[in-house]
Amino acid sequence: GDSVTQMEGPVTLSEEAFLTINCTYTATGYPSLFWYVQYPGEGLQLLLKATKADDKGSNKGFEATYRKETTSFHLEKGSVQVSDSAVYFCALSTHAGGTSYGKLTFGQGTILTVHP
């Protein structure tokens, strides 16, 4: 079945440090890939997405590239801020045959804490 594996957390960084959160996946077919972010006390928000190989998703300074050859979708940011402290989820979506319903499969989440 489909699965998503994220790097173990928590990750603690100083402000302006470089961030990488690793994500690899296993899926049949050609999934869409997502990063969701969950700020304290809130629900999940879509951070960025990529729908085909070599696509780069980007938003709020975060980037991730869909690498089919390594089945990876690593999240990066060049200079993190205290406000980036949150839980980050990697996820993939595949489609049931004949329908547009897509099941989202999530990784376990990575807690990021950024100190001033």
Add this chain to the structure above:
Amino acid sequence: NAGVTQTPKFRVLKTGQSMTLLCAQDMNHEYMYWYRQDPGMGLRLIHYSVGEGTTAKGEVPDGYNVSRLKKQNFLLGLESAAPSQTSVYFCASSRARDRKNIQYFGAGTRLSVL
């Protein structure tokens, strides 16, 4: 625009009690979902619905029931709560024609079963 609204935000139950979690969306989305979030396990799909009057089981459906009587509402019921159902519950919705399957989430309901 409210998006996806979940009620209540917090609840404490005793083992064996029942309750219903309400999810409402104002985006006219066809698809709705219930997930549970447990530490170290990400989100797991409990039940989902692809339209009014239809529901289907997800990855972890046991102990839960759902109903979608109106397009904008998706209810999750626990008939006899167990401590294993202590979790944070999230509702989400998405458009039927969105093949990227971008889902929009509510703020969650934190449930403790004693």
